[in-house]
Amino acid sequence: MWPNRDGFVTLSQRVANGRQQPRVDPNPHRVATKYLPLSYQTSSLTALAFTIPSNDDVVQHLIWAIATSRPSTAAIDTSLTQHVSTGTATLHLNRTFSDSTLAPVPTGPPGSAATYLPPFPTQSSGQSLPEFQLPPLLPYQKMLMGHAILSGVGFLIVLPIGALIGRWVRNFTTTWFKGHWFFQAVLGIPIIWSGWFLAVAGIISKEGRHFDDTHKVLGLVLIGAYTLQLLLGVHIHFFKPRRRPLPPATMNQNVAQLMTTSHRPLLNYVHAVVGLSIIALSFYQVYLGINVEWEVSTGRGVAPRIVERLWIAWIVVLPVAYFLGLSLLPRQLRQERKLAQVTARGSDALPLQPSPPGTKRSVRGLKISAPIPIKEEDEEWKREDEVEQPNNHDVMSEDSHGHSMQPVQFARAF
Numbered sequence: 001m002w003p004n005r006d007g008f009v010t011l012s013q014r015v016a017n018g019r020q021q022p023r024v025d026p027n028p029h030r031v032a033t034k035y036l037p038l039s040y041q042t043s044s045l046t047a048l049a050f051t052i053p054s055n056d057d058v059v060q061h062l063i064w065a066i067a068t069s070r071p072s073t074a075a076i077d078t079s080l081t082q083h084v085s086t087g088t089a090t091l092h093l094n095r096t097f098s099d100s101t102l103a104p105v106p107t108g109p110p111g112s113a114a115t116y117l118p119p120f121p122t123q124s125s126g127q128s129l130p131e132f133q134l135p136p137l138l139p140y141q142k143m144l145m146g147h148a149i150l151s152g153v154g155f156l157i158v159l160p161i162g163a164l165i166g167r168w169v170r171n172f173t174t175t176w177f178k179g180h181w182f183f184q185a186v187l188g189i190p191i192i193w194s195g196w197f198l199a200v201a202g203i204i205s206k207e208g209r210h211f212d213d214t215h216k217v218l219g220l221v222l223i224g225a226y227t228l229q230l231l232l233g234v235h236i237h238f239f240k241p242r243r244r245p246l247p248p249a250t251m252n253q254n255v256a257q258l259m260t261t262s263h264r265p266l267l268n269y270v271h272a273v274v275g276l277s278i279i280a281l282s283f284y285q286v287y288l289g290i291n292v293e294w295e296v297s298t299g300r301g302v303a304p305r306i307v308e309r310l311w312i313a314w315i316v317v318l319p320v321a322y323f324l325g326l327s328l329l330p331r332q333l334r335q336e337r338k339l340a341q342v343t344a345r346g347s348d349a350l351p352l353q354p355s356p357p358g359t360k361r362s363v364r365g366l367k368i369s370a371p372i373p374i375k376e377e378d379e380e381w382k383r384e385d386e387v388e389q390p391n392n393h394d395v396m397s398e399d400s401h402g403h404s405m406q407p408v409q410f411a412r413a414f
Contacts, residue, residue, distance in 0.1 A: 013025050013031070017207055017209075019138070020209070021297065030052050031052070033051050033052070035050050035051045037049075058092070060090070064089060066083055066086075069081040079299075081295075081300065081301050082301075140202045143198045144199065145298075147196075148289055150191050150198065151195035151199070151219075155192065156279075158184075158187050159192075159279060160279055162179075163322065164321060167322055167326070167328075168328070171332050181233075185230060193223070196219065202297075206297075213293070215292065222278060222285060225274060228274065229274050232274065235267065236265070241265055254330075287311065
């Protein structure tokens with residue numbers, strides 16, 4: 001029971017298993033009823049009374065708990081704050097009490113019969129009332145707090161930074177993947193998975209139920225999607241298909257034309273869509289954690305308001321930063337087009353510089369020790385090739401697996 005600011009008293013009959021938030025019992029064995037004639041409040045005492053049908057037990061065993069913060073609403077199914085003190089009591093119904101053993105109580109409450117109107121707000125200050133503080137965090141509450149911190153940092157800071165590296169840094173350096181991989185895997189895996197395991201351990205410790213609300217189900221979806229995203233990234237990076245020759249890019253081509261002619265594998269687009277979806281769902285998941293799950297799961301009231309303010313600021317800044325990075329997409333596609341053209345040229349090119357006698361050089365799987373001899377029947381081909389490539393035309397060849405290019409003379413290899 002609790003008195004509300006409008007004077008209405010709420011009575012809510014609930015049941016609970018373990019340390020989870022008590023839920024309303026729709027069909028209690030004995031239905032309790034508010035008894036307002038014995039409900040009152042003075043400058044030092046608050047009393048709320050109820051009646052309940054008796055049973056055949058002469059000795060009634062009761063468990064009581066008290067909290068100093070009223071629930072946020074008058075609804076019978078609202079979330080309850082954690083109690084600050086608990087205990088047990090025993091009523092012996094076969095005993096008699098004299099009037100001197102009972103504390104004086106008002107003959108009736110002020111106001112109408114259906115409404116209890118306290119003389120001052122229950123949670124007012126300056127009334128010389130005792131101040132209560134919530135007890136220290138219980139073990140399961142510490143686990144849930146650790147889950148909130150690690151999961152929030154992992155899904156809303158580490159993963160978005162890795163995505164921004166993939167969006168921005170790749171336009172200025174070819175080593176962008178190292179940073180992307182470091183945030184998404186090296187940092188992301190231990191932080192995110194540790195946060196998820198703390199959530200599971202906290203629910204088990206409080207003897208709660210798994211997957212009984214949206215936050216818990218969405219958490220399972222997110223951890224599965226993150227694991228799938230990691231596997232997609234590994235496959236895309238280490239199992240690249242052979243690039244097909246691409247036409248040269250022109251400055252008047254728009255993004256759509258560059259993308260449709262880039263021959264980019266479908267899994268690359270799937271990887272990007274899944275990554276953005278994970279981050280978007282993570283914002284909603286953290287919102288549920290701040291505004292719903294924390295109060296319901298811990299009973300320590302609403303989450304600190306600074307957390308929600310930071311969430312609002314980040315949900316504005318992060319999308320703006322990412323969409324600004326999309327303005328560099330034409331630059332990225334043209335750079336990839338040039339690299340693909342160079343790779344395609346170098347795939348059928350061999351250097352023609354003779355090696356010293358007795359030495360061999362390996363060129364794309366071939367070992368040669370002298371220039372390639374030209375037979376008489378190849379004279380015509382030689383002349384045609386000299387017309388096509390005057391003045392020992394140079395091309396850029398890819399040096400090993402890096403991206404440094406150097407000019408070499410070439411001839412077609414058969």
